[in-house]
Amino acid sequence: LSVEDLKKRAFDAMKAGLSKHNIVEEALSYFTSRYPAIQAMELEILTQHRNEPEVQQALAAKLTQLASGQSPHSAAALTALFRLLSNVRA
Numbered sequence: 001l002s003v004e005d006l007k008k009r010a011f012d013a014m015k016a017g018l019s020k021h022n023i024v025e026e027a028l029s030y031f032t033s034r035y036p037a038i039q040a041m042e043l044e045i046l047t048q049h050r051n052e053p054e055v056q057q058a059l060a061a062k063l064t065q066l067a068s069g070q071s072p073h074s075a076a077a078l079t080a081l082f083r084l085l086s087n088v089r090a
Contacts, residue, residue, distance in 0.1 A: 015041060020049040024058035027081070028074040039077055047084050 001009075018026060026032060027042035049055045065071045066078060 011038065011041070014038060015045070018042065018045050020052040020054045023049055024055055024062055028062050028071065028077050030073045033073040033077060039080070043077065043081050043084055046081060050085065 014026075023042065023046045027039065027046045032039045032042055046055065062071065062074060063078070066074050
């Protein structure tokens with residue numbers, strides 16, 4: 001396998017493991033903040049699940065962490081998420 005094949009397999013495996021139960025934590029994680037392609041994919045999935053109670057609760061908790069300075073790496077992802085949400089119709 002080439003490096004590109006391995007990257008695609010890893011990307012696909014990460015995507016397959018996402019759900020309404022973990023998408024907020026994953027999309028706003030330090031790991032994800034370091035990889036723009038993963039972040040874009042995860043934010044897209046987050047917007048698809050945005051109306052789920054689990055997602056709304058997790059977002060509220062993450063915003064509280066960010067406001068208290070606990071998750072500074074999440075700021076860019078949250079900004080991108082708000083941009084995505086402003087372009088998405090409910």
